[in-house]
Amino acid sequence: MTRITLGGAVLRGTVSTALMASLMSAPALGAAPVDLSKWSPEYVRSIAGTQDFDTAADCAKVTPLDYKGRLTFWYQGVFEGDPDLLRQYYKDFFETFRKTYPNIQLEEQALTYNDLLDKFRTALLGNAAPMAVRLQILGGTEFASKGYLEPLKPEDVGYSTEDFWPGAMKAVTWDGVTYGIPTNNETMAFIWNADIFKRAGLDPDKAPATWDDVVKYSKQIHDKLGIAGYGLVARKNAGNTPYRFMPQLWAYGGGVFDEATANPTYKQIELASPQSKAALQASYDMYVRDKSVPVSALTNQQADNQPLFLAGQLGMMISHPSDYNVMLDLQKKATGTDKDKAQTVIDNMRYGLIPTGPDGKRAVVFGGSNIHILKPEYVEGGKVDEPAAKAIICMWTSPEWSLKMAYAGSNPGNLNGFKTKWMKERLDSIKFLDVTTSMLPYGIPFPALPQSPEIMNIIVPDMLQNALTGAMTVDQAADDAAKKVKDLMGGGL
């Protein structure tokens, strides 16, 4: 038996009380972190609705609620392809922020995914950037590496780094320093129309298992029904393209670099590898050989595929769980017989895991957005109201709002969002959410490099376009893209 003296007991008691007190006040342990090793739809269901959070009280510890200040803020907002439900949550967020911080004069500006980077870069050149910005996941390292961003980690706004996906934290880290906080993280899923599958002689309740199956199914749907099989997207300068092509590239064992491995080094360029070429060949086969995908794929975005799908003119596509709600919104706006047709499509919507490559590899883009604070010298007026910026960041990345702002289309950046009552409500109301949360462990982040936006938004779509238009053969297009990446990484003109 261990004998404890009175002095020792007092000392131990004091230490443990102090430790307990510090643990309770420590933001990291305000809630036990979500156990990512147990991740499954069942685990997500088991933790949903198990904890309450008081966002205003939590953020008051970061920036007092009566703080008086001014904040300029740009963010990647909702766009035409998003459901109305999400629009409402964005509206609610800014209303709530203004009520919570009535003395902060907020000047926010929403920009679409495809416009935000261009506008932000231009503003930075003129030292006219906003004080805080919410960027797509691709942008974090670009602007951090150039020195535009202030170091910012979850602990700075009352949370813990462990409360966020490790992959998401990688995307906001440059040279060992954290420059932002993830607001939401997402992985997409595979959607198909069971009725089209049935009419084309395919199993209506089974998603294609492999990408080779996607090619076959697409052709079968097109040949039997005369409609597009798979919703290919290959537009340049559009985020939708890499989000749909990279899962295919990785599944075949290819990549831009070694980003699909556990510890990527980004040293070796893999775009011209036989595996990458096989992935490109699959797209070529669907677009050129079989003509089984929309011809407009080269100028289309996902928002153009949605009405095609709803009209029963497209068999399958990669998308968010939000597409179910988008379809419901579109169906409400339809009239006459179109309304019934749309309802038939909605009733026949099925979600499944994204297909694997020939070796059973399954992959999806680990996407999302991050929020950052700018250095004062790049901001209009040369001043950053840091407490005001931290107030909005605390609120947006809170379990409550990171969940609500990702309600239909994504997942909360703050993992504690999965424990909220709104997550429970969401699991019941957003159909097929399980499938996309199941895809999260397969998520691969884009390379955490400043050159990533150019690679993903220009070089990869260019490669697709060169092959699909016949401007180059598949081999030439892949070799050309690999050379462009090599030149880019070498600082070429």
Add this chain to the structure above:
Amino acid sequence: MTIVTGKTGARGRLRPLLRKIWEHRADYAYVLPAIAVMLIVIAYPIYYTIELSFFNTPPGLQLRDKIFVGFGNYTSILTSPVFWKVTSNTLIWTLASTFIAFVLGFASALALHRDFIGRGVLRAILIIPWVISAVAASYIWKWIYHSDFGIIGAVLVGLGLADRPPNFIDSVSTVLPSLIVVNIWREFPFAMIMMMAGLQTVPDQLLRAAKVDGANAWQRFWHVTFPHLRNVSTVTILLLAVANFNSFIIPWIMTGGGPSNASHIWITHIYELAFGRQRWGVASAYSVLLFLILMTLGYFYVRALSGNERKDGSA
């Protein structure tokens, strides 16, 4: 000595000039604010663009960390296959758009110059493409051309004239002509208005005299009307050419320069280099080259205008 004489000569020329400026100092004071604004918003950007064209600006560096490469950007542009592709697209785009828009505009102006019932209504309808927002027009045409469910395709398939909708903007061979059609549709009303204004200046008595002398309609047009429209035609063509060289909205919104660079023209390519790829140096070098071309066109434009003034003055 020659040098001294030269200096004296220069000083000799300078003195009356300075005297003239002094005599008109009030006039110069009036235009000074405008000159100052122009220096800030025009001269400085031109200077900065030229300076930037001699630097490499890799995407991983801030602009202030740019690297001097001399004429490296110009060399890389001129040796790049994309440059020749984009230049060829720009020339086709500019020449075809300018020529066809002018011919159509001229023909419309001649048709509308005659008096007939509904002329005013028709004139108003024909001006619509010019007054409509280019952004809105681009989106509308994008849907009209849509390769899967565009109106043109649907009509052709519906009438049994095609098995599947024609591929207008998703094919490297048809995309540029398709965009040129949209550009002509938007621009010909401008040429029409200019030529209608020009037609007002053709003396009616000359046309009547030619008619009395037995000239037929073609002869009256060729020998009387057209010579009177030569100057306005030159100005119209030059303005159209400059506008077309500088076109951005239609190709950018409809195709973003794709597919496979098939509809990239200089301006869209410069935009993508600068804002999409952050190659500010190369984009600036492109801009300097474009500036030189446009300045040449501008020179001819000013010459055409001053030629008009001289003629008007001597008349």
